[in-house]
Amino acid sequence: xxxxxxxxxxxxxxxxxxxxxxxxxxxxxxxxxxxxxxxxxxxxxxxxxxxxxxxxxxxxxxxxxxxxxxxxxxxxxxxxxxxxxxxxxxxxxxxxxxxx
Numbered sequence: 215x216x217x218x219x220x221x222x223x224x225x226x227x228x229x230x231x232x233x234x235x236x237x238x239x240x241x242x243x244x245x246x247x248x249x250x251x252x253x254x255x256x257x258x259x260x261x262x263x264x265x266x267x268x269x270x271x272x273x274x275x276x277x278x279x280x281x282x283x284x285x286x287x288x289x290x291x292x293x294x295x296x297x298x299x300x301x302x303x304x305x306x307x308x309x310x311x312x313x314x
Contacts, residue, residue, distance in 0.1 A: 242268050243283075250284050255314040262307050276300035285309065 246268040253261060269281045278300050282290050286301070286309060293301055293308050 242271070246283060250286070253309065253313060255310060257310055257313070259307055259310075262309060263303060266303050266306050276302055277306060285312070 246265060249261065249265045249268065253265070266277065269277050269283065269286070271281055272278075276298075277286070279287070279290060282301070286293065286306070289309070289312055290301070292312070293305050295305055295308065
């Protein structure tokens, strides 16, 4: 129940952000929020890969700061291990370590 409430709160917060304008369809955003909310330390790389695909709205194979949401946005600088100001799939899988 707590995860559901946090997901709803996250969706509400997302719609109030200016960066939300850069996200493609609301369906993809909803899927990304749901998937992000369901991630745990037991999640798989495949789940992170699916999240990466949903967030990479401009299909440039990296997640920029305007594409990042929730925990990813909050920990962007930690996840960005090569300091490129973008997250590749390998860097995004570092999110699993943060969830432990």
